[in-house]
Amino acid sequence: MSKNFETTAIRDQLTRTENMEHSVPLYLTSGFVFEDAEEMRASFAEEKQRDLYSRYSNPNTNEFVSKICKLEGAEDGFAFATGMAAVYSTFAALLDAGDHIVSCRSVFGATHGLFTKYFPKWNIETSYFKIDAVTEVEKLIQPNTKFIYAESPTNPGVDVLDLELLSRIAKKHNILLIIDNCFATPYLQNPIKFGADLVIHSATKLIDGQGRVLGGVTVGKKELIREIYLFSRLTGPAMSPFNAWVLSKSLETLAVRADRQCENALKLAEFLEGHPKVNLVKYPFLKSHPQYEIAKKQMRAGGTIVAFEVKGGTDAGRKFFDSIKMCSLSANLGDSRTIVTHPTSTTHAKLGTGDKLAVGITDGMVRCSVGLEHIDDIIADIDQALM
Ligand SMILES: *Cc1c(COP(=O)(O)O)cnc(C)c1O
Numbered sequence: 001m002s003k004n005f006e007t008t009a010i011r012d013q014l015t016r017t018e019n020m021e022h023s024v025p026l027y028l029t030s031g032f033v034f035e036d037a038e039e040m041r042a043s044f045a046e047e048k049q050r051d052l053y054s055r056y057s058n059p060n061t062n063e064f065v066s067k068i069c070k071l072e073g074a075e076d077g078f079a080f081a082t083g084m085a086a087v088y089s090t091f092a093a094l095l096d097a098g099d100h101i102v103s104c105r106s107v108f109g110a111t112h113g114l115f116t117k118y119f120p121k122w123n124i125e126t127s128y129f130k131i132d133a134v135t136e137v138e139k140l141i142q143p144n145t146k147f148i149y150a151e152s153p154t155n156p157g158v159d160v161l162d163l164e165l166l167s168r169i170a171k172k173h174n175i176l177l178i179i180d181n182c183f184a185t186p187y188l189q190n191p192i193k194f195g196a197d198l199v200i201h202s203a204t205k206l207i208d209g210q211g212r213v214l215g216g217v218t219v220g221k222k223e224l225i226r227e228i229y230l231f232s233r234l235t236g237p238a239m240s241p242f243n244a245w246v247l248s249k250s251l252e253t254l255a256v257r258a259d260r261q262c263e264n265a266l267k268l269a270e271f272l273e274g275h276p277k278v279n280l281v282k283y284p285f286l287k288s289h290p291q292y293e294i295a296k297k298q299m300r301a302g303g304t305i306v307a308f309e310v311k312g313g314t315d316a317g318r319k320f321f322d323s324i325k326m327c328s329l330s331a332n333l334g335d336s337r338t339i340v341t342h343p344t345s346t347t348h349a350k351l352g353t354g355d356k357l358a359v360g361i362t363d364g365m366v367r368c369s370v371g372l373e374h375i376d377d378i379i380a381d382i383d384q385a386l387m
Protein backbone atom coordinates (compact mmCIF):
# COMPACT_ATOMS: atom_id res chain seq x y z
CA MET A 1 0.00 0.00 0.00
CA SER A 2 1.43 3.37 -0.91
CA LYS A 3 1.60 5.68 2.07
CA ASN A 4 0.81 9.36 2.40
CA PHE A 5 3.55 11.96 1.83
CA GLU A 6 4.25 12.68 5.51
CA THR A 7 4.48 8.99 6.39
CA THR A 8 6.85 8.14 3.52
CA ALA A 9 9.03 11.17 4.33
CA ILE A 10 9.41 9.90 7.91
CA ARG A 11 9.21 6.11 7.72
CA ASP A 12 11.06 5.31 4.48
CA GLN A 13 14.43 4.86 6.16
CA LEU A 14 17.40 2.51 6.11
CA THR A 15 17.02 -0.89 7.73
CA ARG A 16 18.10 -0.89 11.38
CA THR A 17 21.56 -2.24 12.18
CA GLU A 18 22.18 -4.74 15.00
CA ASN A 19 22.45 -1.75 17.35
CA MET A 20 18.68 -1.17 16.98
CA GLU A 21 19.08 2.60 16.59
CA HIS A 22 15.86 4.61 16.19
CA SER A 23 17.43 7.47 14.21
CA VAL A 24 19.39 6.45 11.09
CA PRO A 25 23.17 6.61 11.71
CA LEU A 26 25.62 8.64 9.64
CA TYR A 27 27.84 6.47 7.43
CA LEU A 28 31.04 8.49 7.23
CA THR A 29 32.96 6.05 5.08
CA SER A 30 34.55 6.64 1.71
CA GLY A 31 34.70 2.95 0.81
CA PHE A 32 33.08 -0.44 1.55
CA VAL A 33 34.67 -3.85 2.04
CA PHE A 34 34.05 -7.20 0.34
CA GLU A 35 33.73 -10.68 1.79
CA ASP A 36 35.96 -12.32 -0.80
CA ALA A 37 37.50 -12.04 -4.26
CA GLU A 38 34.34 -13.20 -6.02
CA GLU A 39 32.13 -10.61 -4.33
CA MET A 40 34.65 -7.89 -5.14
CA ARG A 41 34.71 -8.91 -8.81
CA ALA A 42 30.92 -9.20 -9.09
CA SER A 43 30.38 -5.84 -7.40
CA PHE A 44 32.62 -3.99 -9.83
CA ALA A 45 31.06 -5.86 -12.74
CA GLU A 46 27.75 -4.50 -11.40
CA GLU A 47 26.22 -7.97 -11.30
CA LYS A 48 25.68 -7.26 -7.64
CA GLN A 49 24.04 -3.99 -6.62
CA ARG A 50 25.76 -2.76 -3.50
CA ASP A 51 27.77 0.19 -2.19
CA LEU A 52 31.40 0.21 -3.36
CA TYR A 53 32.66 3.71 -2.91
CA SER A 54 30.89 6.87 -1.74
CA ARG A 55 31.51 8.73 -5.02
CA TYR A 56 29.09 6.15 -6.51
CA SER A 57 26.70 5.63 -3.62
CA ASN A 58 26.51 5.54 0.18
CA PRO A 59 23.75 4.36 2.56
CA ASN A 60 22.86 7.94 3.54
CA THR A 61 22.66 9.24 -0.02
CA ASN A 62 20.71 6.08 -1.00
CA GLU A 63 18.17 6.81 1.72
CA PHE A 64 17.79 10.43 0.67
CA VAL A 65 17.41 9.52 -3.03
CA SER A 66 14.95 6.75 -2.23
CA LYS A 67 12.74 9.16 -0.29
CA ILE A 68 12.79 11.80 -3.04
CA CYS A 69 11.95 9.13 -5.65
CA LYS A 70 8.94 7.94 -3.67
CA LEU A 71 7.78 11.50 -2.92
CA GLU A 72 8.10 12.53 -6.59
CA GLY A 73 6.75 9.27 -8.04
CA ALA A 74 10.07 8.63 -9.84
CA GLU A 75 11.71 5.33 -10.81
CA ASP A 76 15.26 6.25 -9.83
CA GLY A 77 17.55 9.15 -8.94
CA PHE A 78 21.01 10.43 -8.06
CA ALA A 79 22.04 12.95 -5.38
CA PHE A 80 24.53 15.75 -5.94
CA ALA A 81 26.66 18.11 -3.85
CA THR A 82 24.57 21.12 -4.94
CA GLY A 83 21.54 21.99 -7.02
CA MET A 84 23.79 23.32 -9.78
CA ALA A 85 25.79 20.06 -9.81
CA ALA A 86 22.45 18.31 -10.43
CA VAL A 87 21.51 20.74 -13.21
CA TYR A 88 24.93 20.62 -14.91
CA SER A 89 25.45 16.85 -14.60
CA THR A 90 21.96 16.12 -15.93
CA PHE A 91 22.63 18.28 -18.98
CA ALA A 92 26.20 17.08 -19.51
CA ALA A 93 25.24 13.41 -19.27
CA LEU A 94 22.39 13.69 -21.78
CA LEU A 95 23.56 16.30 -24.30
CA ASP A 96 25.80 15.73 -27.32
CA ALA A 97 27.79 18.40 -29.15
CA GLY A 98 25.47 20.21 -31.56
CA ASP A 99 22.28 19.54 -29.58
CA HIS A 100 19.68 22.22 -28.98
CA ILE A 101 17.69 23.14 -25.84
CA VAL A 102 14.35 24.92 -25.63
CA SER A 103 14.13 26.69 -22.27
CA CYS A 104 11.86 29.07 -20.52
CA ARG A 105 13.59 32.50 -20.48
CA SER A 106 13.03 32.80 -16.77
CA VAL A 107 15.49 30.34 -15.21
CA PHE A 108 17.88 30.40 -12.25
CA GLY A 109 20.80 32.79 -12.88
CA ALA A 110 23.50 30.08 -12.82
CA THR A 111 21.51 27.86 -15.20
CA HIS A 112 21.20 30.81 -17.56
CA GLY A 113 24.99 31.21 -17.24
CA LEU A 114 25.52 27.59 -18.39
CA PHE A 115 23.31 28.20 -21.44
CA THR A 116 25.02 31.44 -22.45
CA LYS A 117 28.66 31.03 -21.39
CA TYR A 118 29.58 27.34 -21.45
CA PHE A 119 27.24 25.31 -23.66
CA PRO A 120 28.08 27.36 -26.79
CA LYS A 121 31.65 25.97 -26.37
CA TRP A 122 30.19 22.57 -27.35
CA ASN A 123 27.99 24.08 -30.01
CA ILE A 124 24.91 23.60 -27.85
CA GLU A 125 22.47 26.44 -28.45
CA THR A 126 19.42 27.40 -26.39
CA SER A 127 16.22 29.03 -27.63
CA TYR A 128 13.95 30.75 -25.10
CA PHE A 129 10.21 31.01 -24.75
CA LYS A 130 8.42 33.63 -22.71
CA ILE A 131 6.42 32.63 -19.69
CA ASP A 132 3.18 34.01 -21.17
CA ALA A 133 3.77 32.44 -24.60
CA VAL A 134 3.99 28.70 -24.00
CA THR A 135 2.17 28.27 -27.32
CA GLU A 136 5.38 29.55 -28.98
CA VAL A 137 7.35 26.55 -27.71
CA GLU A 138 6.54 24.38 -30.71
CA LYS A 139 7.92 26.95 -33.13
CA LEU A 140 11.29 26.80 -31.35
CA ILE A 141 11.72 23.04 -31.64
CA GLN A 142 14.37 22.01 -34.22
CA PRO A 143 15.44 18.57 -35.51
CA ASN A 144 18.40 18.66 -33.03
CA THR A 145 16.33 19.72 -29.99
CA LYS A 146 16.95 17.29 -27.13
CA PHE A 147 14.72 18.66 -24.42
CA ILE A 148 12.44 21.35 -23.07
CA TYR A 149 13.68 22.81 -19.80
CA ALA A 150 11.73 24.93 -17.34
CA GLU A 151 11.21 25.90 -13.71
CA SER A 152 7.79 26.36 -12.19
CA PRO A 153 7.21 28.51 -10.22
CA THR A 154 10.02 30.61 -11.65
CA ASN A 155 12.76 32.44 -9.80
CA PRO A 156 12.34 35.31 -8.98
CA GLY A 157 9.04 36.19 -10.72
CA VAL A 158 7.00 33.24 -9.34
CA ASP A 159 5.35 32.74 -12.71
CA VAL A 160 3.71 29.37 -13.27
CA LEU A 161 4.04 27.16 -16.35
CA ASP A 162 1.47 24.64 -17.48
CA LEU A 163 3.39 21.38 -17.00
CA GLU A 164 0.77 19.23 -18.71
CA LEU A 165 0.87 21.41 -21.82
CA LEU A 166 4.69 21.38 -21.93
CA SER A 167 4.69 17.62 -21.59
CA ARG A 168 2.17 17.21 -24.41
CA ILE A 169 4.42 19.30 -26.68
CA ALA A 170 7.53 17.34 -25.68
CA LYS A 171 5.84 13.98 -26.30
CA LYS A 172 4.48 15.08 -29.68
CA HIS A 173 8.04 15.94 -30.80
CA ASN A 174 9.62 12.94 -29.08
CA ILE A 175 11.89 15.05 -26.86
CA LEU A 176 12.36 15.12 -23.10
CA LEU A 177 10.78 17.46 -20.55
CA ILE A 178 13.06 18.39 -17.64
CA ILE A 179 11.64 20.43 -14.76
CA ASP A 180 13.55 22.23 -12.00
CA ASN A 181 11.02 21.77 -9.18
CA CYS A 182 13.01 23.63 -6.54
CA PHE A 183 10.45 26.35 -5.77
CA ALA A 184 7.64 23.83 -5.29
CA THR A 185 9.44 20.95 -3.51
CA PRO A 186 8.09 17.38 -3.90
CA TYR A 187 5.38 18.27 -1.38
CA LEU A 188 3.70 21.02 -3.39
CA GLN A 189 4.05 19.70 -6.94
CA ASN A 190 5.02 16.46 -8.69
CA PRO A 191 5.95 17.22 -12.34
CA ILE A 192 6.22 13.51 -13.25
CA LYS A 193 2.48 13.22 -12.65
CA PHE A 194 2.02 15.81 -15.41
CA GLY A 195 4.39 14.03 -17.80
CA ALA A 196 7.91 15.30 -17.00
CA ASP A 197 10.74 12.83 -17.72
CA LEU A 198 13.20 14.22 -15.17
CA VAL A 199 12.83 16.42 -12.09
CA ILE A 200 15.69 18.38 -10.55
CA HIS A 201 15.85 19.89 -7.07
CA SER A 202 18.22 22.15 -5.26
CA ALA A 203 17.86 20.53 -1.82
CA THR A 204 19.65 23.57 -0.40
CA LYS A 205 16.37 25.46 -0.30
CA LEU A 206 13.12 24.34 1.31
CA ILE A 207 14.13 20.66 1.48
CA ASP A 208 16.86 21.53 4.01
CA GLY A 209 14.72 24.41 5.20
CA GLN A 210 17.15 25.76 7.74
CA GLY A 211 19.91 27.22 5.59
CA ARG A 212 22.53 24.68 6.69
CA VAL A 213 23.68 22.39 3.90
CA LEU A 214 23.91 22.34 0.11
CA GLY A 215 22.50 19.54 -1.96
CA GLY A 216 20.86 18.60 -5.24
CA VAL A 217 19.03 15.65 -6.74
CA THR A 218 17.75 14.50 -10.12
CA VAL A 219 14.99 11.88 -10.32
CA GLY A 220 12.94 10.35 -13.12
CA LYS A 221 13.03 7.64 -15.77
CA LYS A 222 15.37 4.76 -14.97
CA GLU A 223 17.23 4.71 -18.29
CA LEU A 224 17.94 8.46 -18.14
CA ILE A 225 19.10 8.28 -14.52
CA ARG A 226 21.41 5.45 -15.54
CA GLU A 227 23.21 7.81 -17.98
CA ILE A 228 23.38 10.54 -15.34
CA TYR A 229 24.72 8.04 -12.79
CA LEU A 230 27.46 6.73 -15.11
CA PHE A 231 28.54 10.30 -15.94
CA SER A 232 28.55 11.27 -12.25
CA ARG A 233 30.52 8.16 -11.18
CA LEU A 234 33.35 9.43 -13.36
CA THR A 235 33.09 13.16 -12.76
CA GLY A 236 32.46 13.08 -9.00
CA PRO A 237 29.71 15.60 -8.14
CA ALA A 238 28.21 13.25 -5.48
CA MET A 239 26.42 14.52 -2.38
CA SER A 240 28.37 14.02 0.84
CA PRO A 241 26.99 11.41 3.28
CA PHE A 242 26.75 14.06 5.99
CA ASN A 243 24.60 16.35 3.85
CA ALA A 244 22.42 13.40 2.82
CA TRP A 245 21.96 12.49 6.49
CA VAL A 246 20.90 16.07 7.33
CA LEU A 247 18.62 16.35 4.29
CA SER A 248 16.97 13.01 4.88
CA LYS A 249 15.99 14.17 8.36
CA SER A 250 14.89 17.54 6.94
CA LEU A 251 12.41 15.67 4.73
CA GLU A 252 10.68 14.37 7.87
CA THR A 253 9.44 17.91 8.60
CA LEU A 254 9.03 19.20 5.02
CA ALA A 255 5.24 18.88 4.96
CA VAL A 256 4.60 20.76 8.21
CA ARG A 257 7.14 23.43 7.39
CA ALA A 258 5.80 23.92 3.88
CA ASP A 259 2.18 24.05 5.12
CA ARG A 260 2.96 26.83 7.60
CA GLN A 261 5.32 28.73 5.29
CA CYS A 262 2.77 28.66 2.44
CA GLU A 263 0.06 29.86 4.83
CA ASN A 264 2.33 32.71 5.96
CA ALA A 265 3.25 33.55 2.35
CA LEU A 266 -0.40 33.77 1.30
CA LYS A 267 -1.18 36.05 4.25
CA LEU A 268 1.78 38.30 3.41
CA ALA A 269 0.76 38.41 -0.27
CA GLU A 270 -2.81 39.36 0.66
CA PHE A 271 -1.52 42.09 2.99
CA LEU A 272 0.80 43.52 0.31
CA GLU A 273 -1.88 43.45 -2.37
CA GLY A 274 -3.72 46.30 -0.70
CA HIS A 275 -0.60 48.25 0.34
CA PRO A 276 -0.32 51.85 -0.94
CA LYS A 277 3.49 51.61 -1.33
CA VAL A 278 3.37 48.45 -3.42
CA ASN A 279 2.78 48.33 -7.19
CA LEU A 280 2.45 44.68 -7.94
CA VAL A 281 2.29 41.46 -5.92
CA LYS A 282 2.89 38.05 -7.43
CA TYR A 283 1.98 34.87 -5.58
CA PRO A 284 0.65 31.75 -7.37
CA PHE A 285 -2.38 31.33 -5.10
CA LEU A 286 -3.52 34.97 -5.31
CA LYS A 287 -6.55 35.27 -7.60
CA SER A 288 -4.81 38.17 -9.36
CA HIS A 289 -1.89 35.93 -10.44
CA PRO A 290 -1.94 35.55 -14.24
CA GLN A 291 -1.63 31.76 -14.00
CA TYR A 292 -3.79 31.28 -10.89
CA GLU A 293 -5.90 28.53 -12.52
CA ILE A 294 -2.84 26.54 -13.62
CA ALA A 295 -1.24 26.93 -10.19
CA LYS A 296 -4.42 25.60 -8.56
CA LYS A 297 -4.45 22.64 -10.95
CA GLN A 298 -0.87 21.50 -10.41
CA MET A 299 0.17 22.75 -6.95
CA ARG A 300 -0.99 21.80 -3.45
CA ALA A 301 -0.32 25.36 -2.18
CA GLY A 302 1.21 28.52 -3.60
CA GLY A 303 4.77 28.08 -2.33
CA THR A 304 6.88 30.10 0.07
CA ILE A 305 8.03 32.90 -2.25
CA VAL A 306 6.22 36.21 -2.71
CA ALA A 307 7.46 38.71 -5.31
CA PHE A 308 6.44 42.34 -5.11
CA GLU A 309 7.43 45.72 -6.46
CA VAL A 310 8.08 48.66 -4.20
CA LYS A 311 6.77 51.93 -5.68
CA GLY A 312 9.53 54.40 -6.60
CA GLY A 313 12.16 52.29 -8.41
CA THR A 314 15.79 51.80 -7.34
CA ASP A 315 15.88 54.44 -4.57
CA ALA A 316 12.70 53.18 -2.94
CA GLY A 317 14.04 49.61 -3.27
CA ARG A 318 17.29 50.51 -1.48
CA LYS A 319 15.42 52.37 1.26
CA PHE A 320 13.20 49.32 1.79
CA PHE A 321 16.17 46.98 2.29
CA ASP A 322 17.99 49.47 4.55
CA SER A 323 14.89 49.79 6.74
CA ILE A 324 14.33 46.05 7.30
CA LYS A 325 14.89 45.18 10.98
CA MET A 326 14.11 41.46 11.46
CA CYS A 327 14.04 39.71 8.08
CA SER A 328 17.42 38.67 6.66
CA LEU A 329 19.01 40.39 3.67
CA SER A 330 20.36 37.31 1.93
CA ALA A 331 20.30 35.53 -1.41
CA ASN A 332 19.14 32.15 -0.08
CA LEU A 333 15.54 31.01 0.10
CA GLY A 334 13.37 28.34 1.66
CA ASP A 335 14.82 29.00 5.13
CA SER A 336 12.87 29.03 8.41
CA ARG A 337 14.00 32.67 8.66
CA THR A 338 12.24 35.11 6.33
CA ILE A 339 14.64 36.45 3.71
CA VAL A 340 14.29 39.49 1.46
CA THR A 341 16.36 39.67 -1.72
CA HIS A 342 16.87 42.35 -4.36
CA PRO A 343 17.15 40.22 -7.53
CA THR A 344 18.25 43.03 -9.85
CA SER A 345 21.37 43.84 -7.82
CA THR A 346 22.19 40.32 -6.56
CA THR A 347 21.04 36.92 -7.89
CA HIS A 348 20.16 38.21 -11.36
CA ALA A 349 22.67 41.12 -11.57
CA LYS A 350 24.50 39.48 -14.51
CA LEU A 351 21.46 39.64 -16.78
CA GLY A 352 21.24 42.58 -19.20
CA THR A 353 18.42 45.12 -18.78
CA GLY A 354 16.47 43.57 -21.67
CA ASP A 355 16.75 40.07 -20.22
CA LYS A 356 15.73 41.35 -16.77
CA LEU A 357 12.61 43.06 -18.07
CA ALA A 358 11.75 40.03 -20.21
CA VAL A 359 11.46 37.96 -17.02
CA GLY A 360 9.81 40.73 -15.00
CA ILE A 361 12.76 41.87 -12.86
CA THR A 362 12.35 45.58 -12.17
CA ASP A 363 14.51 47.88 -10.01
CA GLY A 364 11.99 47.93 -7.19
CA MET A 365 11.32 44.18 -7.21
CA VAL A 366 11.64 42.33 -3.91
CA ARG A 367 11.75 38.53 -3.62
CA CYS A 368 10.58 37.47 -0.20
CA SER A 369 11.15 33.92 1.00
CA VAL A 370 8.61 33.63 3.78
CA GLY A 371 9.78 31.76 6.88
CA LEU A 372 8.37 30.26 10.04
CA GLU A 373 8.35 33.32 12.31
CA HIS A 374 4.91 34.46 13.46
CA ILE A 375 3.15 35.99 10.45
CA ASP A 376 2.23 39.15 12.42
CA ASP A 377 5.94 39.83 13.06
CA ILE A 378 6.86 39.23 9.40
CA ILE A 379 4.13 41.58 8.21
CA ALA A 380 5.06 44.22 10.82
CA ASP A 381 8.71 44.25 9.71
CA ILE A 382 7.88 44.52 6.01
CA ASP A 383 5.19 47.12 6.66
CA GLN A 384 7.51 49.43 8.66
CA ALA A 385 10.21 49.09 5.97
CA LEU A 386 7.72 50.22 3.33
CA MET A 387 6.81 53.41 5.26
C1 LIG B 1 19.14 27.66 -5.82
C2 LIG B 1 18.61 27.12 -7.08
C3 LIG B 1 19.42 26.28 -7.89
C4 LIG B 1 20.84 25.94 -7.54
O1 LIG B 1 20.97 25.26 -6.34
P1 LIG B 1 22.31 25.25 -5.43
O2 LIG B 1 22.02 24.24 -4.41
O3 LIG B 1 22.48 26.65 -4.90
O4 LIG B 1 23.44 24.90 -6.34
C5 LIG B 1 18.85 25.78 -9.05
N1 LIG B 1 17.59 26.10 -9.42
C6 LIG B 1 16.82 26.91 -8.68
C7 LIG B 1 15.42 27.21 -9.12
C8 LIG B 1 17.29 27.45 -7.49
O5 LIG B 1 16.51 28.27 -6.76
